[in-house]
Amino acid sequence: MSVKLLYFAWVRERVGKGEEIVDPPAGVATVADLMTWLAGRGEEYAFAFESPKFIRAAIDRTHVRASAPIAGAKEVAFFPPMTGG
Amino acid sequence: MPATVRLQSADFDVGAETALLARGRTDVGAVVAFMGICRGDEAGVPVAAMTLEHYPGMAEAEIARHVAEAEARWPLLGATIIHRHGRLLPGDNIVLVVTAASHRGDAFAAAEFLMDYLKTRAPFWKKVERPDGASWVDAKSTDDAAADRWAERRPAAE
Numbered sequence: 001m002s003v004k005l006l007y008f009a010w011v012r013e014r015v016g017k018g019e020e021i022v023d024p025p026a027g028v029a030t031v032a033d034l035m036t037w038l039a040g041r042g043e044e045y046a047f048a049f050e051s052p053k054f055i056r057a058a059i060d061r062t063h064v065r066a067s068a069p070i071a072g073a074k075e076v077a078f079f080p081p082m083t084g085g
Numbered sequence: 086m087p088a089t090v091r092l093q094s095a096d097f098d099v100g101a102e103t104a105l106l107a108r109g110r111t112d113v114g115a116v117v118a119f120m121g122i123c124r125g126d127e128a129g130v131p132v133a134a135m136t137l138e139h140y141p142g143m144a145e146a147e148i149a150r151h152v153a154e155a156e157a158r159w160p161l162l163g164a165t166i167i168h169r170h171g172r173l174l175p176g177d178n179i180v181l182v183v184t185a186a187s188h189r190g191d192a193f194a195a196a197e198f199l200m201d202y203l204k205t206r207a208p209f210w211k212k213v214e215r216p217d218g219a220s221w222v223d224a225k226s227t228d229d230a231a232a233d234r235w236a237e238r239r240p241a242a243e
Contacts, residue, residue: 009138009210010221061143063206077140077208081224084137084168084209085121085180085200 003070005038007048008079011055014048024070031057032066034076048078056081086156087163090148092139094171097181106163106185113162115189117196119182125175127222133214137170137179140208144168151202155184158198159191166199168209198235205232 002023007015028037032052039049049055057064058077070076087106091097099118107113123135152164163185173179182199186192203209211222 006140008140008208009212012138058140058143058208061140061146063147077143079140079208080210080221082205082208083211083222083224084139084207085204085228 001071003073004075006075006077008077010080011048011078014044016044029069029071030066031059031064031068031070031076034070035066035078054080086161088149088152088156089165089167090145090152091167092141092144092170093167094169096169096178097167099178099181099183102165102167102181103183106165106183110162112187113185114187115192116183116185117189117192119180119196119200120178121180121200123173123175123177123179127213127215130215132175133216134172134174135179135214136172136212136219137168138210138212139168139170143208147207148203151199151206154202155195155199159186159195161186161191161195164195164199166203168203168207170209201228201231201235204228 002021004019004021006019012018024034024037028034035049035052038045052066055078057066059068059073060075099120103116103118107116125132148166152166155161155164161184165183167181169179182196184192184195205228212219213222
C-alpha cells in the first residue's frame with residue numbers, strides 16, 4: 001500500500017526532505033508502526049524518529065494518535081507539537 | 086455566520102477586517118479583535134526574525150473546524166482568522182482573530198477559545214533566529230493547559 005508522507009519543521013529538517021511516497025510492508029498497521037519502520041530506513045530517519053512521543057501525526061489532514069490505523073490513508077504527516085498563533 | 090479563514094504571507098489590516106464584520110448590520114453589538122505580534126526577544130534573548138512554517142491544506146481545514154466549534158458554542162455573528170506564514174520581523178503581525186456577536190461576553194470567549202486552539206492544534210511551527218543561531222520554538226505546556234480549559238467546559242452531552 002503506497003502512501004504519501006509529509007514532514008514538517010524539525011522532522012522535515014532531520015529527514016532531509018518535505019515529502020515522499022513510501023510502500024511500507026504488511027504488518028505496518030498503525031502510525032506508531034510506521035514511525036518504527038521509518039526509523040529503520042537510515043541514519044536521518046533514525047534521528048528524526050528517535051523520540052516518537054515528541055512527534056505528532058495527521059492522517060489525511062486530521063490529527064490522529066499514534067495508535068491510529070493507517071489503512072486507507074492517502075497522506076500521513078509527521079511534525080513536532082504545534083507552535084503557531 | 087460569515088466566517089473567513091486566510092493564510093497568507095502578506096500583512097493584514099485589523100481596522101479593515103473588523104469593519105467588514107459589522108458593516109451594514111445592526112445586530113452586531115460587540116467585535117473583539119486579537120492580534121499576535123512578533124516579539125523582539127524570547128526569554129530575554131534577542132530575536133532577529135521568526136519563520137512560520139505551516140501544513141498547507143490542513144491548516145485551513147483545522148482552523149475551519151475550530152471556527153465551526155466556536156459557532157456551535159457561542160451565538161456568533163461573524164468570525165475572521167488570518168494567520169501569516171513565512172519570515173517575519175519583530176513588530177510584524179502574526180495572527181488576527183476577530184469575532185462578532187450581539188454581546189461582548191460571547192465575542193470575548195469565542196476569540197480566546199479560537200486563539201487557545203490555534204496555538205496548540207493548528208499546524209504551524211515557529212523557528213526563531215537568535216544571535217547563537219536558529220532554532221525551532223518548543224511547544225509550551227501553558228499553551229496546552231490554556232486549550233485544555235475549554236475541553237473541561239464542554240457540555241457533558243457532547
